[in-house]
Amino acid sequence: MSIPEGFRQDAKGHLVPEVLIKPIDLARDELVTELVNKAKAVSGALGAFKASAFGDIKAFVDLSAEQYKATIGGKKGNVTLLSFDGRYKIIHAVQDSIKFDERLQAARVLIDECAAEWTQDARSEVRVLVNEAFRTDKAGEISTGRVLGLRRLDIQDERWQRAMQAISEAVQVVGSKSYIRVYERLGDSDQYAPIPLDIASIYVPDTASPTLH
Incomplete structure (x- = not known):
């Protein structure tokens, strides 16, 4: 709905005359709105950079493959590009998102059978390992990492x-992220x-506290 001039809509959807709103509340609203607009602009710039970077890396990988008359099919991933002087490095990584289906329950039954038998011989660390996984x-x-880690055990x-x-x-594999x-x-x-x-992740140094006079 359109908000009449001289009014503000509060969080409950009510129209409140601006003359009844405390100055500190108006100042807070102005600050939040300003920062949100800046955040949206930064988010949009990051989104544009990401899309551009993906496209540029794909085009470069295809160009590099053409030098050897090779065709690279499927998803591109885990590509590392270095600047000529080695000062900069860009990594394009593709990480699969995995889940376990019902067969994990069958695995758990078998593992529990082994652990129950082995712990009779005071090998209780096996039970702890299984429970943690x-x-x-x-x-x-x-x-998924802990469960898949069990496969590294030489048993x-x-x-x-x-x-x-x-x-x-x-x-x-239920999806992947780049x-x-x-x-x-x-x-x-x-x-x-x-x-x-x-x-x-961006480090911003703390500003010095103002000196009170």
């Missing part, structure tokens, strides 16, 4: 091997520091 977070999700028990096969077959990471070399070292592209 299948521990859920606040959202009820199981850490030859036939039930364990079947459990590991069930885990491998339970993995379902990332752009930009780095700058630290001096003459072989270490690189990320150039932050999200507001939480």
Whole structure:
């Protein structure tokens, strides 16, 4: 709806005459609105940069492949590009999002059988390891990294091997996300520091506290 001149709409949708609004509330509204508009502009610029960077990297990878008359099909990912002097580095990474299907439950049964038998011989650390791997977070999700990490254990028990096969077959790729990471070399070292592209990672030095007179 249109707001009549001289009125402001509050959070509950009520029209309030501006003359009845405290100056501090008007100042707060002005500050918040100003910062939000600036944030939207920055967000839009980051979105434009991301889209442009993805497109430019894809075009360069295709150009590079053409030099060898090679065709690269499918998704492009995990590409690292360095400036000629090695000062800057850009990484385009594609990270798959995975979930487990019902076969994970079969794996858990087999693993529990192994752990129950082994802990009879005082190998209680195995039970702790298994419980930690299948521990859920606040959202009820199981850490895919911890579960998949069980496959690195060199255990030859036939039930364990079947459990590991069930885990491998339970993995379902449900999506993927692409990332752009930009780095700058630290001096003459072989270490690189990320150039932050999200507001939480940007360092802003604290301003000195005003001196009271």
